[in-house]
Amino acid sequence: MSDDNQSQSIRYSYKPSLAGAPHAFTLTEQGLSFQAGFRSGVWRYDEIARFRLSYRPVSMLAHRFRADVTNKQGKSLTIISATWAGLISLKPQDDSYRAFVDELHRRVAGHNAEVICLAGLGPIAFAIGLVLFGVVMVALAGLLIRALATEAYIAALFMLGFAAWFGWHTGGWLIRNKPRRYNVADVPRALLP
Structure with a gap:
């Protein structure tokens, strides 16, 4: 200008x-x-x-x-x-x-x-968000493994879809807001x- x-x-x-x-x-x-x-x-x-x-x-x-x-x-x-x-x-x-x-x-x-x-974000808020994101993703992976082990394929498909959606939205938010x-x-x- x-x-x-x-x-x-x-x-x-x-x-x-x-x-x-x-x-x-x-x-x-x-x-x-x-x-x-x-x-x-x-x-x-x-x-x-x-x-x-x-x-x-x-x-x-x-x-x-x-x-x-x-x-x-x-x-x-x-x-x-x-x-x-x-x-x-x-x-x-x-x-x-x-x-x-x-x-x-x-x-x-x-x-x-x-x-x-x-x-x-500030470093502390980002670290908390990253830890919570990791905990939720590990929990979803555990639920997915459990659903597959019990042959609950519809539940496994739901878990997979939810994990993909959560990873897309929350992961994108974390990537943009990296301090x-x-x-x-x-x-x-x-x-x-």
């Missing part, structure tokens, strides 16, 4: 809950301007200390992403890639979320060389829609 594009304001907003006020963010020349509930303000780009990007599916939307932005005073803002669109539906905003997060990273890179960029650091100029594509 050219300097002319940086002088333009870029906006992103989402509704975090059905009854809550929308959270609105604007990238301005001065910094990241926000209105999130009762909080509002402008964080200069050089005040942003940390990014954390993660993949956070929910029951109503399996393709949802989250960006947590923290300033040097320890205050945090959350930006979600979906918005409430009705009583029981979430609407993805993939293109505008990706463009906003990319541009925010680009602007911070130009002002703050010491920003910490983290991807995925790691990244360069502010190189946003991980796996954590953007």
Whole structure:
């Protein structure tokens, strides 16, 4: 993007809950301007200390992403890639979320060389998730072996199908949310829609 594009304001907003006020963010020349509930303000780009990007599916939307932005005073803002669109539906905003997060990273890179960029879950949460995933997969393997030993082939087929589905969804979630650091100029594509 050219300097002319940086002088333009870029906006992103989402509704975090059905009854809550929308959270609105604007990238301005001065910094990241926000209105999130009762909080509002402008964080200069050089005040942003940390990014954390993660993949956070929910029951109503399996393709949802989250960006947590923290300033040097320890205050945090959350930006979600979906918005409430009705009583029981979430609407993805993939293109505008990706463009906003990319541009925010680009602007911070130009002002703050010491920003910490983290991807995925925290190491402890990831380790717990990995252990639980392993326990469930071992339990499913045990049930599959038991079903085959007792010639319960329908149950074995069910266990095999469930293990495949669980491995696909939970394994994919763990792979995307593996804890790691990244360069502010190189946003991980796996954590953007």
